[in-house]
Amino acid sequence: MRKIIDLIAEELAAAFQAAGYDKDYAKVTLSNRPDLCEYQCNGAMAGARKYQKAPIMIANDVVEKLGGSQCFEEVGAVNPGFINLKLKKEYVTDYLNQMSDDENLGLDRAKNPRMVVVDYGGPNVAKPLHVGHLRSAIIGEGIKRLARKMGHRVLGDVHLGDWGYQMGLIITELKERKPELPYFNEDFEGEYPAEAPFTIGELEEIYPTASGRAKEDEEYRREALEATRLLQNGHAGYRAVWRHIMNVSVADLKKNYESLNVHFDLWKGESDAQAYIPDMIERFRREGYAHMDDGALVIDVQEETDTKEIPPCMIQKSDGASLYGTTDLATLIQREQDYDPDQIIYLADKRQDLHFLQVFRAARKTGIVPEKTDLAFLGFGTMNGKDGKPFKTREGGVMRLENLIAEIVDEMRKKIAENRTVAEEEAEETARIVGMSAIKYGDLSNQAFKDYVFDVDRFTSFEGNTGPYILYTIVRIKSILSKYEAGGCALEGLKTEPAHDDNEKALMLEVLKYNDVMETAFEELALHKICAYIYDLSNAFNRFYHETKILAEEDETKQKGYIALLLLTKRVLNSCIDVLGFEAPERM
Numbered sequence: 001m002r003k004i005i006d007l008i009a010e011e012l013a014a015a016f017q018a019a020g021y022d023k024d025y026a027k028v029t030l031s032n033r034p035d036l037c038e039y040q041c042n043g044a045m046a047g048a049r050k051y052q053k054a055p056i057m058i059a060n061d062v063v064e065k066l067g068g069s070q071c072f073e074e075v076g077a078v079n080p081g082f083i084n085l086k087l088k089k090e091y092v093t094d095y096l097n098q099m100s101d102d103e104n105l106g107l108d109r110a111k112n113p114r115m116v117v118v119d120y121g122g123p124n125v126a127k128p129l130h131v132g133h134l135r136s137a138i139i140g141e142g143i144k145r146l147a148r149k150m151g152h153r154v155l156g157d158v159h160l161g162d163w164g165y166q167m168g169l170i171i172t173e174l175k176e177r178k179p180e181l182p183y184f185n186e187d188f189e190g191e192y193p194a195e196a197p198f199t200i201g202e203l204e205e206i207y208p209t210a211s212g213r214a215k216e217d218e219e220y221r222r223e224a225l226e227a228t229r230l231l232q233n234g235h236a237g238y239r240a241v242w243r244h245i246m247n248v249s250v251a252d253l254k255k256n257y258e259s260l261n262v263h264f265d266l267w268k269g270e271s272d273a274q275a276y277i278p279d280m281i282e283r284f285r286r287e288g289y290a291h292m293d294d295g296a297l298v299i300d301v302q303e304e305t306d307t308k309e310i311p312p313c314m315i316q317k318s319d320g321a322s323l324y325g326t327t328d329l330a331t332l333i334q335r336e337q338d339y340d341p342d343q344i345i346y347l348a349d350k351r352q353d354l355h356f357l358q359v360f361r362a363a364r365k366t367g368i369v370p371e372k373t374d375l376a377f378l379g380f381g382t383m384n385g386k387d388g389k390p391f392k393t394r395e396g397g398v399m400r401l402e403n404l405i406a407e408i409v410d411e412m413r414k415k416i417a418e419n420r421t422v423a424e425e426e427a428e429e430t431a432r433i434v435g436m437s438a439i440k441y442g443d444l445s446n447q448a449f450k451d452y453v454f455d456v457d458r459f460t461s462f463e464g465n466t467g468p469y470i471l472y473t474i475v476r477i478k479s480i481l482s483k484y485e486a487g488g489c490a491l492e493g494l495k496t497e498p499a500h501d502d503n504e505k506a507l508m509l510e511v512l513k514y515n516d517v518m519e520t521a522f523e524e525l526a527l528h529k530i531c532a533y534i535y536d537l538s539n540a541f542n543r544f545y546h547e548t549k550i551l552a553e554e555d556e557t558k559q560k561g562y563i564a565l566l567l568l569t570k571r572v573l574n575s576c577i578d579v580l581g582f583e584a585p586e587r588m
């Protein structure tokens with residue numbers, strides 16, 4: 001369906017033209033004085049210069065031509081030249097009824113679907129998931145769902161950090177602890193054991209131990225670097241250990257992401273890029289893209305228009321090991337070859353922006369990525385504690401994801417117990433569902449780029465701009481609908497009725513913004529705009545609810561109109577929270 005704002009602008013364009021003015025002046029925006037009007041056009045002011053006329057005269061001319069319009073109930077020219085617009089009630093309900101007849105709620109699916117890869121999550125294997133990875137997972141999942149809702153073909157790839165130094169560290173530590181294992185016997189020719197020589201618990205202890213040792217002990221660090229290099233170059237025993245690390249960690253990661261309602265289509269990682277690395281480097285050298293700099297192989301990515309220095313993209317260290325940039329470039333080769341993407345969206349901490357700038361430039365320069373593939377980096381800020389520093393545990397360590405979720409769910413359980421209308425078991429499940437909304441909404445309602453404070457009290461509150469408030473609103477609607485149904489009335493075939501008062505109209509005006517909001521959020525990769533929208537929509541609904549007798553309404557037609565509006569509001573809210581990656585319980 002066409003966006004309402006475009007339909008209005010079209011009416012204005014015709015009126016500008018009919019009055020003898022250029023239709024380009026007919027831009028329409030939401031009103032910034034909702035007490036006076038619903039939409040407004042400031043084009044008369046913009047045109048004053050060109051037509052050498054007072055803006056109010058232009059506005060008057062245009063308003064006169066809008067007389068017969070089907071859209072408006074009221075149009076007015078006000079000083080110094082605003083055109084104030086109020087939509088006709090029937091026009092609004094007509095639009096809403098079309099929305100409700102459409103399974104996609106009036107959101108047009110892309111006519112030319114694009115192939116989009118979303119690279120998000122990015123956990124580092126064998127290291128526990130920590131809150132730093134939470135944002136990547138939450139935002140990336142939302143972007144993936146939104147792109148899909150817009151009708152694009154989308155692949156979400158977890159892009160595991162599984163090929164770097166941490167693997168060398170684990171191998172080195174394991175070798176020290178259990179040198180008798182066959183993986184470390186260079187003459188071993190049999191089959192390596194099928195069972196991993198550690199559990200996930202041990203693995204999570206091995207990594208920090210090794211990492212700590214390497215910082216103190218230079219010899220140990222050199223060994224870990226050497227183990228990393230040997231692993232990358234195909235050392236059989238180390239590859240076998242690596243496979244065990246992968247199996248054990250990936251199973252654990254899947255469980256964690258599952259609990260966050262985050263689902264990847266692809267479980268690829270940096271290691272999958274290895275197959276492309278030798279040929280890629282060979283070509284870079286042969287075609288003159290790469291050169292030696294201080295013992296390392298690099299690609300220059302500085303451009304003439306740069307105002308500051310952009311260091312070259314490092315491809316290979318002096319010891320022959322590959323780097324973060326190497327795997328990202330090689331991964332691009334694989335993605336181009338296997339998926340032919342129109343767009344690749346990367347999610348990572350915003351402090352990685354230089355890395356992505358270097359990789360994107362190197363990829364274009366060397367022709368790995370063709371013109372048609374858009375490369376986007378969506379960098380996000382840090383999640384801080386109330387003290388304004390990166391979120392930590394009470395003991396001061398890095399908070400693990402599982403613990404963070406548990407903390408929120410605990411808090412939710414307490415709040416739900418206070419309201420206590422549901423059975424124990426249901427309360428537990430509800431606490432989990434609502435807790436998830438608290439975490440995700442708390443994150444997504446901020447502009448991704450900004451740092452934000454993870455405030456358990458605020459995020460879990462049922463009031464204010466929070467996930468639980470949105471869910472509370474949906475649950476309220478569900479409860480009215482089920483009471484209506486229980487009274488023997490059908491929910492099918494209902495149509496909204498022209499608004500009976502301002503609160504109802506205000507709610508309608510929010511509902512009809514849905515397709516506009518979704519399109520904008522996708523174009524700008526800005527999920528916080530969906531959050532802001534459902535907050536406004538929930539507020540409009542609750543104002544309407546408090547001022548209106550719905551179930552007690554005696555006029556049947558009027559009541560049916562209300563119920564139709566509730567049904568539509570609920571569908572819009574549900575569709576939005578689905579994109580944000582959470583759901584509403586039946587009761588709370």
Ligand code: ARG
Pocket residue numbers: 119121122123124159160161328346347348349
């Ligand atoms: N593993 C990285 C990290 O923990 C994030 C990976 C982001 N994706 C990429 N293709 N580089 O920071």
